[in-house]
Structure formats: C-alpha cells, structure tokens
Amino acid sequence: MRTLRNPTACYNMFRMHPHVFEMLHEQLVTKYGLQSTKRMSSREALGLFLYMVEPPQPIRQAENRFERSMETVSRKFNHVLTCVTNLAKDIIASKDPTFSFVHPKLANHKSAPSFNNAIGALDGTHVKVLVPFSKVGQYINRKSDKTQNVLAICDFDRRFTFVAFGIPGSAHDWTVLQEAIRKYGPNFPHPSPGKFYLVDAGYPNRPGYLAPYRGVKYHQWAWRYGPRSSDRQEVFNKAHSSLRSVIEQSFGILKMKWRMLLEIPSYSERKQAQIILACCGLHNFILENDDDDVDFNVAAAFGVSMVDEDEDAENTREADEVEDDVNMNAVRDEIANVCFFWLKGVVEKTVNYAICDMCCGRNKFVSLLVFVWGLYV
Known part of the structure; x- marks a missing residue:
C-alpha cells in the first residue's frame, strides 16, 4: 500500500504511524487470526478497517476508496473487527494487577x-x-x-x-x-x-x-x-x-x-459493542x-x-x-489536610525567602513579585 510509505498520509488515513501499523498487523496475524485471501491481503484489510472507524465511513465510501465490492468490504471489516476485539480483550487490563508500585x-x-x-x-x-x-x-x-x-x-x-x-x-x-x-x-x-x-x-x-x-x-x-x-x-x-x-x-x-x-x-x-471495545484496544496499543x-x-x-x-x-x-x-469521608478529610498544610508550608517558605532577599538587597524586584505571588496563593 502506497499510503504506508508516506508517514503523514498514513497517520491522516489510519490514525497511526507506519511502524505502529506494521506492529499491529504483525500481532493480529501471528496471534489473532488475521488472514490474507486471494482478493485482499491482510494489510489492505487492516487498512480498510482503520479507514472505516477513523471517521464513520459508510461501506459505499470504502467500496469506492478501496475499489472492492460492498460484500467484500463488509466481510473484511467483520473479520478484522473480530481480530482487533480479541486483541482488545487481552490488552485492556492493568499492567500491575496487584498494584504493588506507586505510579x-x-x-x-x-x-x-x-x-x-x-x-x-x-x-x-x-x-x-x-x-x-x-x-x-x-x-x-x-x-x-x-x-x-x-x-x-x-x-x-x-x-x-x-x-x-x-x-x-x-x-x-x-x-x-x-x-x-x-x-x-x-x-x-x-x-x-x-x-x-x-x-x-x-x-x-x-x-x-x-x-x-x-x-x-x-x-x-x-x-x-x-x-x-x-x-x-x-x-x-x-x-x-x-x-x-x-x-x-x-x-x-x-x-x-x-x-x-x-x-x-x-x-x-x-457489532456496535465490538466496535467500542476494538477502539479502546487500539487506543491502548x-x-x-x-x-x-x-x-x-x-x-x-x-x-x-x-x-x-x-x-x-x-x-x-x-x-x-x-x-x-x-470512613471514606475521614480518608478524604485526612488527604485534604495533608494537601492544605503542604500548600501552606510552600507559601510560607516562599514569602519568607522573598522577605529575606529584599532585606538583603538581592533581586529586589524579583523578590517582590515572588512575595506578592505567595500572598495571592
């Protein structure tokens, strides 16, 4: 497909860069059953699918753009949709299911x-x-x-x-x-x-x-x-x-x-439900x-x-x-207190530094601005 050789055209048409398209294609072929047929390659089928979900392209427009029959367009769309939906089921999940690390x-x-x-x-x-x-x-x-x-x-x-x-x-x-x-x-x-x-x-x-x-x-x-x-x-x-x-x-x-x-x-x-899930999967990918x-x-x-x-x-x-x-209200109040006292501490330090600088004659104008900012916050 000529579009894949032009990064800008590829992104505008498929909403992803060429290397991401190729990675997606490889994964769908090797793991999720995306296949080529005599009438259409697996790459073209994936491109057709992405073209149709980027803006809501009717089958008739896809038929004209890809020069395929409506029956072929519909069948290939369904085939790729099934593959992408299966991908989505695997990648819509937490990377840290035990939440052992703080993000x-x-x-x-x-x-x-x-x-x-x-x-x-x-x-x-x-x-x-x-x-x-x-x-x-x-x-x-x-x-x-x-x-x-x-x-x-x-x-x-x-x-x-x-x-x-x-x-x-x-x-x-x-x-x-x-x-x-x-x-x-x-x-x-x-x-x-x-x-x-x-x-x-x-x-x-x-x-x-x-x-x-x-x-x-x-x-x-x-x-x-x-x-x-x-x-x-x-x-x-x-x-x-x-x-x-x-x-x-x-x-x-x-x-x-x-x-x-x-x-x-x-x-x-x-199929409407599959499309939603597939788009969320593409988002993650x-x-x-x-x-x-x-x-x-x-x-x-x-x-x-x-x-x-x-x-x-x-x-x-x-x-x-x-x-x-x-109990959850108590958790929220505790977090609110920590956030508030943190901000109060930052403001007090900022004001104190500004006063010290002004008294020492260093950067009076800048210190004055910092002082006013601290009072405003």
Whole structure:
C-alpha cells in the first residue's frame, strides 16, 4: 500500500504511524487470526478497517476508496473487527494487577504521598447507539439522544484497564457503576482494601471510590480563571481533579481519534459493542507502542478532554441521594489536610525567602513579585 510509505498520509488515513501499523498487523496475524485471501491481503484489510472507524465511513465510501465490492468490504471489516476485539480483550487490563508500585505521576505529584493509594480513575461517557424501536425509551439520555453508557477505568498512563458497555443511556453514573458490577460479577476489578479509584462528583464517596467534595469548584478548566484554591476542600478538589483528569483525556483522545464512536452506523447491537471495545484496544496499543503519537501528545499538552457540565450536575444530584461512607469521608478529610498544610508550608517558605532577599538587597524586584505571588496563593 502506497499510503504506508508516506508517514503523514498514513497517520491522516489510519490514525497511526507506519511502524505502529506494521506492529499491529504483525500481532493480529501471528496471534489473532488475521488472514490474507486471494482478493485482499491482510494489510489492505487492516487498512480498510482503520479507514472505516477513523471517521464513520459508510461501506459505499470504502467500496469506492478501496475499489472492492460492498460484500467484500463488509466481510473484511467483520473479520478484522473480530481480530482487533480479541486483541482488545487481552490488552485492556492493568499492567500491575496487584498494584504493588506507586505510579510515578502519583509519587511526583506536588501533593505526594497523599494520593499514593489511588490505582486509577473511573468515569463514564455516552456513545450513540441504534436499537430496536421497542428498546428506544431506555436509551434516551438527558439530551434526547439514543446512547449507551460506556464505563471505563484507566491508569495514570491513560491506558484503559476495564471497559463496560451496553448499559442504556438513560442511567446516571452511580447506577451505571452498580449495573457494571452486577453484570461483570467477579470479573469487575474491585479495588483491594485501602486502595481506591478517583471518581467525580457523580459518584458518592464510598470505599474504593474517592470522590471530590460536592458543591466546591472542581474541574481543571475552572481553576484557570478566578481566585486560587483557598481552603482545605478546594485544595483537595484541585489536586484530585489534576489526577483524575486522565480519564477525561482518555475519552477525549478515544473519540477524537476513532470518530465512528461519535455516530456509529446502522450495525447490530453486538457489532456496535465490538466496535467500542476494538477502539479502546487500539487506543491502548498505540499508547504502548508510540511515544510520538500526535493525538496523545496534543491531549497531554492542551488538556483535550470530554467534560459535560450539565451532565455532571445531573449525575451529582443522583449521587446526593446516596449516603457517603463515614470512613471514606475521614480518608478524604485526612488527604485534604495533608494537601492544605503542604500548600501552606510552600507559601510560607516562599514569602519568607522573598522577605529575606529584599532585606538583603538581592533581586529586589524579583523578590517582590515572588512575595506578592505567595500572598495571592
């Protein structure tokens, strides 16, 4: 395929660089049964599949682009989808299932070691769905769209470690989590005692699920404007949000890279579920094998994420109806105190150094700026 010889064209068409395409192809062939036929090579079949899931390309467009019959396009798409789905089942998992190591992002965070027991971030997103008329009612979400909930857990490298799908879009966050726990039973990755996932205010503060303080400024974009954090709850929420934002970034990258998830074509419910799982698997594969992927690097630099303020507010109302756990509230308060006193100590040191420099006549202008900054924080 000529496209693979042009890195820019390859990335624009398949959302991955040529060497990643070749690595993916090799793994699908050797481990997951991707095969060539007389009519189409395995490389072309993989390219066709990626072309169709990057933007939601109808079979007719793929037929024209690859000069193949609609029957061949459909059959090859299904074949590659099965292979990629099987790959996804293997790589959507934690790299450290016993959580024996503290992730560097936690260890190096300015609030360390406050969140060292966090093992990932959990949240949900909506994916549009096509269902039989008899089921439409339960899939209508707050925006009157037909969607299914996708609940995911990711680690602090933005890798998906668990994905649950197929839960009707009318359900809110806490209900979706309870349904996922019921549906997946022993396969649901419950946190071990003392560990927890970071969740947003749409979930109650329960053992294993550390939520922020509700009714207090939270999301990262909210901290870019206006006063800085001033009390324990705000300091905690800011630190919590900075770490939990990995799941919002993961969803943002997933839907930006594989735009079929924004509008899945008219496939069966089973195939729609396979597409979601396959895209999450591709997300992990690229993240693990390409440090220079443009979409991931842009998301890291500019904070690309999927946050719906109105949906957050509605989910928060549902969480308000579920009682928080007293012991988990105590854990949150303890972490908030550590974060607050850490920040207070940094500010006091900054101010003291600035006063000392000004008294000694060193860098008076710079010291004055540092002094004012310390008071402002």
